[in-house]
Amino acid sequence: MILLKKRTSIGFFLLLGLFSHASSAKNYLVEDKKDYSNIAQRLTAGDTVTLKNGTWKDFEIVFSGQGNAGNPIRLKAQTPGKVVISGLSNLQLSGEYLQVSGLIFKDGYTPSSSVITFRHQDKEANHSRVSNVVIDNFNNPDKQESDYWVALYGKRNRLDHSHFVGKRNKGVTVAVRLTDEKSQQNYHRIDHNYFGYRPVFGSNGGETLRIGTSHYSLTDSFTKVDHNYFDKTNGEVEIISVKSGKNELRNNVFNEARGTLTLRHGNGNIVDGNVFFGNGQDHTGGIRVINKDQIVRNNYLENLTGYRFGSGLTIMNGVKNSPINRYHQVENALIENNSFINVRHIQLAAGSDAERTAVPTDTLIKNNLIVNDGRQPFTLFDDISGITFKDNVSNQPVLSELRPGVAKQNISLSRHKNGLLYPTTHSENVGVQRDLIVVSKDETGVQWYPKAPATTEFDSGATHRVAPTPQALYKAIEAARSGDTIVLSAGQYDISRLLKIDKVLTISAHKKGQSKLTFARSALFEIHDGGSLKLDGLALSGKNSPDAAANSVVRTAKWGMLENYRFIMKNSSVADLDINHSFDFFVSGKGALADQLALENNTFENITGDILRLDREIEDLGIYNAEYVVVNNNQFKDVQGTIASIYRGGTDESTFGPHLEFAGNTLTAAGKGKRNKTDASLYLHGVQVSKVTDNQFSHSAPLVIEHTVGEPQTAIKNNRFEATAAPEIKELHAEGPHTATLQNNQVTSDKERQS
Structure with a gap:
């Protein structure tokens, strides 16, 4: 009884103290x-x-x-x-x-x-x-x-x-x-x-x-x-870099996110119940496994396109006796009950090279569901005898090494109320749980702040018709809002000032080729933070430009842009960039990065410099000036510099670009100017993805490609090189022959080489 009184007294005074406080x-x-x-x-x-x-x-x-x-x-x-x-x-x-x-x-x-x-x-x-x-x-x-x-x-x-x-x-x-x-x-x-x-x-x-x-x-x-x-x-x-042990990553959603959840360092982490929606976007990835005792369980991955270190699932090779900051060997990993739906790549023993020779060991991959349209996703880069496959199911026949642990079945899928696809025909023991909870975007963040679109699209705003005077164009640019389109009436526009672009704008001709622009400054357009520019149907001439070297038609701010930008030009003509030497069409400033640069259905003639100069990052730190460069169906004649000079130096492996698509173009007398230090009509250094197809090179300097790191993907197909040397491809780091794919190219020159 006394004890009870004491407890009551203590509780009373504690409550009184809290109340008083x-x-x-x-x-x-x-x-x-x-x-x-x-x-x-x-x-x-x-x-x-x-x-x-x-x-x-x-x-x-x-x-x-x-x-x-x-x-x-x-x-x-x-x-x-x-x-x-x-x-x-x-x-x-x-x-x-x-x-x-x-x-x-x-x-x-x-x-x-x-x-x-x-x-x-x-x-x-x-x-x-x-x-x-x-x-x-x-x-x-x-x-x-x-x-x-x-x-x-x-x-x-x-x-x-x-x-x-x-x-x-x-x-x-x-x-x-x-x-x-x-x-x-x-x-x-x-x-x-x-x-x-x-x-x-x-x-x-x-x-x-x-x-x-x-x-x-x-x-x-x-x-x-x-x-x-x-x-x-x-x-x-x-996207997520785990560099410690005993962490839990559960029930997160990755929507069109380029990259992976990476178990980069540390042991004993759990990755459970996460959902990856790639929607077919480039470089969308899943989970990368390194180190000991990692558990990857009950994750859902759909429509992921990433490869190499950005694959849907990557199990890495390690470095023997690895220092703490390199790649520790994968040991005792458990990969179970995950669903891989239209995941393009699952890569095992990835990164295998002269340094990364420690293959995965004591690893179990079981009860996973693999459903792909058209092909199986596995790539093996080294010995995988340390990985055991058990009770997995695939709708495609997999590599022979994996077949004892991956059964082929006909699988039909239906989408459930949680937004995920589940099989209708086989055991529920395979793939993710049916009751997996998928967090929605609206359940995250704050309720009082908008989740705005990532970028403002071109042509998404109002349209403004402009009379054929420079003053009307100046006023229209100043008054426009991001997403607006400025339509130029037919006529001559002699521009006397630099046109600063700090919003998302389209400038187009009412009638193709009948809106003609000259300019009296060292550039016509300069893109700044917040700016992106699309040109359509214009006729651009450098004949009234200053008699000085290194003019350009379009440039970014000369140094230090913070925001990525886009530049597109189509159905336009560019001529007479020849008042002095090194007159370029487009020049990137140092520190600027284009999400997209696209030239389509244009003509370029009589130019003393480069068309696209994207080579300002020369310190070899893995920095570059453009992510996607698209040059399709253009005609280039008498261009003394390169059509594109793209540079990504260094040995860093954490980025995906640059990418180049170069298709359907005609080059005549391109790249042969005495000031062209690359001696190339197209110069690509460290470009990660290059597709050069269906072009005609005539009396031009060769295509020069320098591979650095990152297992670059280069395809040169169906091109005609007339009085033009064959492509020059160099491996600057990897030993052995180059890794480019050359098919159906025709070369007729003094240095003729069949591709």
């Missing part, structure tokens, strides 16, 4: 940075700080204090989504049981290494939560300047229901940091976040989520990543 908690409505500074050092458990609605510019927030589980300290917006943190701003948390919600970071960038950091100076945040926060295009204007958007330190923190879109400068969007024991074995949770469009970065450093680094990769993190939506997160080949 709660009643003493303060609510602060702060109106400016000075108000916040006045109260920031005296926050105690249960306090709430509310930032008044409005824009807070150049606000470096330090949010510290000692809350507890029942009485956290809160920092929130007066109205979620109505508090914008802009300019040189960031947020640092330190202490215990802190909660932040409702803020938007936009129109600025962090002056430090992170936008949101769960640490201030040397003190971490623990048991803290950042929720319902937006970071939208909050980028350092120097694209190569690296920062994180969120850096998690400490232990048992949560990042949830937040919205991250438009990370364009170098650095991981969200990083879990394991730099010392205070942040290791952390048990963080990252859940229900919307990771929106991250454009192709064009070099290493574009991961969306990273857990650890190679330095601490043998350390366990115990981070859980679940129910997030990765929407077109295209930065580089690793």
Whole structure:
């Protein structure tokens, strides 16, 4: 009885203490940075700080204090989504049981290494939560300047229901940091976040989520990543880079995301219940397995096109006695009950080379469903005797080495209410579970901020008809909005100023060839951040250009563009770029990256420079100037420089491009100018995918291709080389003959070589 009284007394006083503490908690409505500074050092458990609605510019927030589980300290917006943190701003948390919600970071960038950091100076945040926060295009204007958007330190923190879109400068969007024991074995949770469009970065450093680094990769993190939506997160080949052990990645959705969930370093990770929808988009991948004791279970992968390190499933070769930052051997992996539906590539012992010779061992692949239209997806790069296949089912006959563990069956599929395809004819023990929950886009991120399309499409806005005067064109460009089309009336436009393009615009002729443009500056169009340009049906001439070297018709900003852009020209003519030497048609500035450059059905004549100059990144760091270059059905005559000079140097393997499609073109007297240092009509260095088909080269310099790394895919087919040397193809790193495919080419020259 006495014991009961004591317990009652203790409980009463504990309750009384909590009530007393709660009643003493303060609510602060702060109106400016000075108000916040006045109260920031005296926050105690249960306090709430509310930032008044409005824009807070150049606000470096330090949010510290000692809350507890029942009485956290809160920092929130007066109205979620109505508090914008802009300019040189960031947020640092330190202490215990802190909660932040409702803020938007936009129109600025962090002056430090992170936008949101769960640490201030040397003190971490623990048991803290950042929720319902937006970071939208909050980028350092120097694209190569690296920062994180969120850096998690400490232990048992949560990042949830937040919205991250438009990370364009170098650095991981969200990083879990394991730099010392205070942040290791952390048990963080990252859940229900919307990771929106991250454009192709064009070099290493574009991961969306990273857990650890190679330095601490043998350390366990115990981070859980679940129910997030990765929407077109295209930065580089690793969407998620796991570089630590004992992490769980469950029930996330990857929608048209280029790259893979990569188990890059660390052991004993679990990848379970994730869904990958590629929708046939280039380089959409699935899961890449490296290291020990990895479990890949109950994942659904559909319509993925990626190959090599970006395949639907990649099991890597390792390096014998690997240093901590290279490739550890795959050992004791379990790959079970996954569904691979129209997954183009499953690659085993991938990356096999003179260094990566440690083949997978003690690995089991069982109860997986493989359904493909037309062909089986497996490629073997080395000995796979260490991989056991058991009770898998495929609708296509697979490679002979795999047949004992992969049964061929006729399989029909139907789509269930969760949006996934399931077989109607065979055992439910194969493939993903029927009750797999697929998180929707609407269930992630915040409810009060739009999930806007990744890019503005050409010709999606209003149409403006312009009279044939330069002034009318100037005004139309200034007044137009992104997506608009400006239609030029027939006539002569003598342009006296540089036309700056900082929005998505189409400029077209009302009647093809009857809108004629000359220009009196060193360029006619200059593309800036936010700008993309489409030209259609115009007649462009350089006859009124300055008598100086290195003019161009179109160029990007000369240095440091942050945003990717697009340029398309079709049904147009370009002539008389010859007032001086090195008069190019299109020139990329250093640091600029085109998502797409396309020339279709145009004529080019009498040009002293290059048509497409995409070779400004010469430091061999894996950076390049264009992702997709399409040159189809054009006529080129008397072009002294190259038709395209595309350069991607270095040995980095984290990117997919550049890509070139060059088809149906006629080249006459191309590439033979004395200032053409490449001695080529088409110069491709380090281009990853090249398709040169059905072209006619006449009295021109040869096609020169230099393969670097990444197993480049080069096809040269059905071309005619008249009085033109055969293509020159060099392997700059790999030993042995070149890997290009040459078929049905005709070569008639003094150096004739049958292809």
